[in-house]
Amino acid sequence: MIDILSGIQSTAAALDAERTRLDVISENIANADTTHGPDGKPYQRQVVVFESALQQAMNGVQIPTLRVAGIERDPTPSEMVYEPGNPDADAHGMVAMPNVNVQEEMADMISASRTFDANLAVVKNARDMAEQVLAIGKH
Amino acid sequence: MTPLAVIQPPMSAYGLTSGGSITPSLPAMPAEQPGALAPAQPSGDSFSTVLGKMVAEVNDKQISAAQTVNNLQAGGNVSLHQAVIAMEEANVSFQLMVEVRNKLLDAYQQIMQMQI
Numbered sequence: 001m002i003d004i005l006s007g008i009q010s011t012a013a014a015l016d017a018e019r020t021r022l023d024v025i026s027e028n029i030a031n032a033d034t035t036h037g038p039d040g041k042p043y044q045r046q047v048v049v050f051e052s053a054l055q056q057a058m059n060g061v062q063i064p065t066l067r068v069a070g071i072e073r074d075p076t077p078s079e080m081v082y083e084p085g086n087p088d089a090d091a092h093g094m095v096a097m098p099n100v101n102v103q104e105e106m107a108d109m110i111s112a113s114r115t116f117d118a119n120l121a122v123v124k125n126a127r128d129m130a131e132q133v134l135a136i137g138k139h
Numbered sequence: 140m141t142p143l144a145v146i147q148p149p150m151s152a153y154g155l156t157s158g159g160s161i162t163p164s165l166p167a168m169p170a171e172q173p174g175a176l177a178p179a180q181p182s183g184d185s186f187s188t189v190l191g192k193m194v195a196e197v198n199d200k201q202i203s204a205a206q207t208v209n210n211l212q213a214g215g216n217v218s219l220h221q222a223v224i225a226m227e228e229a230n231v232s233f234q235l236m237v238e239v240r241n242k243l244l245d246a247y248q249q250i251m252q253m254q255i
Contacts, residue, residue: 123220137238137241
């Protein structure tokens, strides 16, 4: 196969990974106030872990790329809030809130979105380069 | 080097007769000696085979791009950027094919208009 847009494989993998990260961040923000999960415990913040990998290209060459190694739980303990009216409150009226900090998640979201943008710029640049090279033949 | 070869190099000079790749380095021109103008018998595939392979590849890319977009619209396991990248790849390879075809016609017309 012709390698039309070189380096696009690693960029596509990075776009995939950043999208997963954005999905997880949106899950964290959505559950910022969830005090009761399926296991009866408050929601725990999730963190995406990336790892570098080698991908076999069509011509047999190994291309360095990355993938999502896993989605881990943030072990930070839950914050206890005094809210006696909450059905999840314990005997002292304390409720364990999720360990999600919405401000932190917003900052993470900006970072993920900018990284996504940067990878899109790489795709666009590869496309423009290919088109400029093809324009050599035009009079 | 004869002037003819400078103005319009033989097809083998485009690197299209050596294997399936479109842009390898130019094959070494035969040294200047009497009778060197006649091009040597190409060792790899013929130009038409290579061109046919390339058109088939471009077609494959178009089909896979269409499939990716269909999959995306049908709610399959395809992300938006994958579909757009597949479309861009199909687009650029199509442009490359059109460019090769333009060059080919150009060469043909230059030869046809040659004053003898």
